[in-house]
Each structure stands twice: as C-alpha cells, then as structure tokens.
Amino acid sequence: MSSGEGVQDGWMARVLGLARLESPEGSQVRLERRAAAMLAYVGLEGPSPKFTVASLLWPDSPPTTIRANMRQLLRRLRLLCDGVELVEATSESLTLVPWLWLDVAQLKAAAEAHSHSRVLEIVRSAGSGSLLSGLELEDCDELSRWLDGARTAVEGWVRAARQQGVTQAMARGDWNTASALVHAWLQQEPESEQAGRHLIQLHYLQGDRDAALAAFERLRETLSRELDVDPMPETLALVRQIEKGTAVRPPSPAAPGAPLPLSVRRPPMLAGREAAWRELEEGFATGQLVFISGEPGVGKSRLVEEFAASKGRWVKIEGRFGDQAIPFAAQARAFRIHMSHRPEVILPDWVRTELSRILPELGGTRPPPLASEADELRFYDANAEAMRLLMDGYRVVVTDDVQYWDSASAKVFTYAFERILDSSTDKALAPRFIDCYRRGELPPYSANSVRQLVDTGRARLIELGPLSEEQVRLLLASLELPGAEAHADALARYTGGNPLYILETLKHLIETDGLRKDWPHRLPPPGRVGPLLQRRLERLSPRALQSAQLAALAGPFFRTSFVPEVLELSATESLAALAELEATQILVGERFSHDLVEEAIRASVSPVAARALHARLAVVLERSRAPALILAHHWREAGELERALSIQPEPL
Known part of the structure; x- marks a missing residue:
C-alpha cells in the first residue's frame, strides 16, 4: 500500500521534513512549531501525560499558564482541521486519534516490524527532510534534547532500511534498484562510509573497475574534508581486492532478528534459590557480612539485588576488570557512587583532605604522601568515617564482582567494615553488607580476608550452585x-x-x-556460553562490534564519548552503534550486560586490531589527562614500550 492509500477519509500529518497537515481533499496547511513538536512527541512516545508534554513545550511558565497554553494549542489545532480532533486530550493524557495517519509513527511501526521496504516508501514520500526539519527549540531545552535523540533514532531506522534494501538488491543482482538506493543514501548522508563502500562494490560488481576506484577517491576526499578521518580498514581492504582484481561477492542481507521477550531479558522469578535466600535472611538478622560465591552466570547479582530490595533502601557498587592494577580504583569508584546518591552528606574537612588522595575532585591542598604508620592510620580512619556517614540510612550495601577489587581497596574496606561494626550503637539499624564474587577467581589478598572474616564469625559464605x-x-x-x-x-x-x-x-x-x-x-x-555469544556478536554491524571491542579494551574507564573520538565516527554513527549494543543487550549504559559478554568481546579482538585500538585510546586519554598508570597500560598494550616507560607514576 502506498503512503497515502487507505487514508482518504481522514487527516494526515507529516513531521518528516516540513511539518504540515493534509486534509482528506488533499489541501495542505503548515503546522506551527509547538503543534508539530507535540504530534511528533506523542506519535513516537505513545500516549503521554498531558502536563509532562505541556511542560516540555513551555518549560519556564507557571503551571496555570502551561495548562492554559496547552488548551489554546489544542484549540488552534482543532480549528486548522475544521473542528476535527486529531489528539484525544483528557485531563491527564494526550493520545493520537486512531484515524490520524502520522508519518513518523508509521515509520517507527514499520521499523519495529522489520518492514524495510515500508520504511523506504515512507521516506520517499517525505522527501529528503529529517524529523521536524528546520524546526528549532532553543527555548525548550528538554524538548530540544528529546528531538536530538528522536532524530538520531529516525536516522538509524532509515539507515538500517537502506542497508537491508541495498544488500537484498545486490544479492539478487538488481543493480538498478541497488544503485538508486545507494545514490539516495549518499544524497542524504554524503559522508556515510557505509553507503560509499556499497557504491564502490556496486560499480565493481557491474564490471566497472575504474568507476569503483574513482568512487573510493571521492569517498576518501569527503571523509577527509567533512570529518577529518581516513577510511575504515574494511573499506581499504575492499579497495585492495579491487586493485588486485580479486572476486568480490555481493553482501549477504541480514535476516531480521526476532525481538527478545522481556521475560528472557529478566526472568520474572528466582527459581531454586530458596535455601540461599534463607541464609541471606540469617546473615541479615545477625549483622554478618555475607559473601556470595558462584560460577559466572549462576545468578549471584539477581539474587542479592532482589533480597536487598526486599529490605528497604539499598545501594550497589561494582568492581571492574582492570581495577587490580590501580591502587584504590575500586574504593574511589565506590565513594563516587555513594556521594552521587547522598549529596546532602557533608564530610568533615579532615576526611575530605584525606580522601582527596584518591578523589582529587574533593579539592583543597593535596596532603603529603603517606610517610608513617600514623599517616596511614589517619587515611584509613577517614575512609571508615566517610563510609559510616555515606551509608547511614541504607539497609543493604551490595558489592558485585569483588574478584576485581584491587589490594589497597580490599584492605581499606575490610578495616572500615570492622570499624563500623564495632562502633555501631544500634546494630539492628546498621547497614548490612553483601559481597559477590566468582568462585575460584579471588586474588590471594581477598581470599585471605574472606577466610579470616568467616573463621571469626563476622561473615558467612554462601556457595551458589547451578539449578537442578x-x-x-x-x-x-x-x-x-x-x-x-x-x-x-x-x-x-x-x-x-x-x-x-x-x-x-x-x-x-x-x-x-x-x-x-x-x-x-x-x-x-x-x-x-562463549560460542553462543560469539554467534550473537557476528550479527552486530561492524561499527557496533568495534564500539564493543573498544569498550572491552578500555575496561572500567570506558566512556561512550570515546567512541566517536577513537573510532573516528560521526555523532550519528556513534549513537546508532551504541543503540544497537543496548538493543542487543551487549551494553547497558557504559557497562557490559555481563562479564562473560565482555570476555567474549575481548576475545574477538585480533592482536593487530587490539594494538591499534590501544594506541588510539592512549591518545584520547592523554588529552583528557587520565591517570599515568592507565596511559602506561594502553601504550604498553599498543606496543609502544618506550612511551609507556617514559610516563612517570603519580605519588599517592
């Protein structure tokens, strides 16, 4: 069905390109910017709270004015349509009426149904405009940020449809269709290396080697001029094949993946954990530190998260791969998490001074290096006092992946835990601590601490096994x-x-x-599970896989802002790659969804690619003044031993 069929008895709204309404008779009227933004928002987000949408449109107005403005906006929209309601507005919510055909809502539905031809059909009917083309919302900061994200999502859906359409056409030898799609793609995104690579391949598959090489030169010039980057390795590899006259196969179209049900993402129940739950209850009642040990993937994190949530206010901190090489890395991250949750807590000046050794952002004059046992004791006491103040009011504090904790952090935490336990005046209200780690992977210093705490009765160990x-x-x-x-x-x-x-x-x-x-x-x-994960990784786009590999090599210091800098991608390409990793449950925010996923990603990086990524990471981290140990690590992994050795470590 074409984009206009089946809607002759109703109104159409277009927000792709120039925002406008089309009557059943075909006449058009332009939409004012707030009406267009409202239709786009409700069309993409679905039924939405009325006051929330109104607050986005008039962020600096008092509530009474916001409500009055929304009533007037809906009235003006109704008058534009000769009294026809396009938005069903109750006192609480806004919903598009079923008979309104909205292009971006249709586009989203087609993308989610993997109907790539339908996506391209809607895009063709909209022309070359982006979502709310030309519309600026400089006076609506939150709505402007939403629009940036929505435009990125729409661009991603269209790009995926073009990619699928091109590969399907090329696979069946339909060069005319493939050429039309590629040229439309390049007209919209002339700096798209993916589209440029398709054009190079398309010329060569049709027997025109010179045109393929000329297309590569144009692509290289565009990338240099617009983005100041060189072509990616896969583009250069393709050109080398063409220069040698090697046979090039058409790309294989990717099969659309079935959506993962929510129940698989997070099972609705804990099966087979009744005995472990009883032990957790006993440890909670006695105030013991509880250790949960088990094989990777056995469900340690899920168990303790549900238990902690059942007890009231709780917080979770994590060890990360790479922490062991950096003294106090885990403890510093833990404090940053606690302080972000408890901004109202004012730490004493002496505590802030001592903690500035591992948290430079606390400011002030940096104290001299620890030169005596008295200095070290004062530093440890400051850690204990900060933990006591920041954790006051929590019922449970969960620490996951303790096997990654560095020796210094493990030592200071054990000291602080015992101080908090001994000094608590009301032990029934003191926070309970639960630590999780992989069985058999604790470093010796942590294993000794666990054994001593369990032997003295201050802790209990729960071994979590597989399901029957x-x-x-x-x-x-x-x-x-x-x-x-x-x-x-x-x-x-x-x-x-x-x-x-x-x-x-x-x-x-x-x-x-x-x-x-x-x-x-x-x-x-x-x-x-590694081979299964590897199969899932093979279905990722090259950009998404490279972004995941970058995250694995960066380890605990990965930031999504590294992706465009290190991989030399545009903001749009970076956001699309990261969105793909989120959708496939590879990344959750800036962390891997599971440490086994991270291991599988790290194993997928070839030695040559790893050295190149480490070198790019080192350059980016140098600009952001990362710690010396981190820089030295990446230069060493990049094969630049002299540069690594030239970096002077910072005194504690």
Missing part, C-alpha cells in the same frame, strides 16, 4: 515462552543448570526461530 533439572523446568515455566518447556531436559543437560547459559541459549533459539523445532543436533559443547 526440576528448577530449570520451573524457570522455563515462568518465562511463558511457547515451545521452551519442551526443551527443559535438553537445556538442563546443555547448560549444566547455569541460568545465564540457559537464557543465552534461549536467546539463540529465539533469534534462529528454533524454539518450536527439535533440539538442534549441533550446538557448542555444554557448559560453554
């Missing part, structure tokens, strides 16, 4: 996935009862439409 076959069945029943329960026995055997392995296997079966089929004859060996 019956518990696997209970878990699958709770997910309500058609066809999943039939695979219960096979899943239990294949995964050994590891919950993460179960969920990763289910994701693989969903993505390959295997839930309703017999159990696959060939799968990676039981007890190994």
